[in-house]
Amino acid sequence: MPELPEVETTRRGIAPYLEGREIHEVIVRNRRLRLPVPEGLENALVGSRIGPLSRRAKYLILPIESPTDGAPAGEASRVEGEARRALLWHLGMSGSLRIARLGDAPKKHDHVDLVMEGGAILRYHDPRRFGFLDWLEGDVTNDRRLVRLGPEPLLPAFDDDRLFDRSRKRRLAVKPFLMDNAVVVGVGNIYAAEALFLAGIDPRRAAGQISRERYVRLTAAIREVLSAAITQGGTTLRDFVSGTGEPGYFAQRLNVYGRDGEPCRRCGRELRLVTLGQRASVFCPNCQT
Numbered sequence: 001m002p003e004l005p006e007v008e009t010t011r012r013g014i015a016p017y018l019e020g021r022e023i024h025e026v027i028v029r030n031r032r033l034r035l036p037v038p039e040g041l042e043n044a045l046v047g048s049r050i051g052p053l054s055r056r057a058k059y060l061i062l063p064i065e066s067p068t069d070g071a072p073a074g075e076a077s078r079v080e081g082e083a084r085r086a087l088l089w090h091l092g093m094s095g096s097l098r099i100a101r102l103g104d105a106p107k108k109h110d111h112v113d114l115v116m117e118g119g120a121i122l123r124y125h126d127p128r129r130f131g132f133l134d135w136l137e138g139d140v141t142n143d144r145r146l147v148r149l150g151p152e153p154l155l156p157a158f159d160d161d162r163l164f165d166r167s168r169k170r171r172l173a174v175k176p177f178l179m180d181n182a183v184v185v186g187v188g189n190i191y192a193a194e195a196l197f198l199a200g201i202d203p204r205r206a207a208g209q210i211s212r213e214r215y216v217r218l219t220a221a222i223r224e225v226l227s228a229a230i231t232q233g234g235t236t237l238r239d240f241v242s243g244t245g246e247p248g249y250f251a252q253r254l255n256v257y258g259r260d261g262e263p264c265r266r267c268g269r270e271l272r273l274v275t276l277g278q279r280a281s282v283f284c285p286n287c288q289t
């Protein structure tokens with residue numbers, strides 16, 4: 001499943017082919033994604049330009065500048081600043097975006113193409129169809145899906161106090177606590193498990209019973225595992241510019257995730273599996289307390 005680092009890597013990989021360019025054609029082969037592809041999207045997009053891509057949690061945001069944007073505003077009724085139109089794109093469980101070239105034949109599960117000025121094609125592939133794209137009008141940051149999200153883990157708002165302050169009186173185990181998007185976004189199952197290992201914290205421990213000092217270490221560990229994944233993703237960027245195969249979601253060297261029963265890389269003890277919040281969690285009972 002694409003997690004925050006994959007979505008960020010996707011944003012960086014596709015942005016140079018989209019930003020500032022005009023959309024020449026929109027091809028929808030299958031509208032039945034998690035949300036149906038909006039009717040009329042094709043006509044609404046053709047002739048528009050794509051603005052600077054951004055990401056919020058695991059959502060990609062593609063601002064859409066209609067041909068009249070940027071023209072001198074004759075009336076004071078024109079809303080300034082945050083009023084925008086945008087595409088909100090979520091990759092779901094199995095979605096991916098890559099850049100294809102004119103003449104690259106679509107494969108099975110290639111559901112949507114944006115054909116850009118210059119010949120690059122943004123191509124959406126999603127075998128399980130849990131992803132979606134939706135049309136946003138107005139201030140994107142006020143969208144109901146975005147407005148309640150916690151801070152981005154790699155930005156300053158995710159500071160050393162955030163986890164400690166949010167966890168007081170919480171009996172929930174720390175791992176599902178970390179995976180709550182209202183606490184911090186983008187810490188999925190893999191990265192929660194890996195960060196807890198780096199910080200030496202038992203994933204079963206009640207969130208409200210962890211000291212501020214340990215949360216400071218955990219905050220640094222979260223930043224470290226996510227940054228490392230994004231850096232590693234950078235080496236696979238070329239995979240986004242190709243008509244061949246699946247995009248470059250990368251296999252990282254993981255310390256605990258998926259290693260149930262294998263020896264701990266730090267102490268050699270056997271790693272254990274527990275289920276927390278319906279998610280499998282692997283940890284070292286010796287290094288994580």
Ligand code: ZN
Pocket residue numbers: 264265266267268269284285286287288
């Ligand atoms: Zn260990």
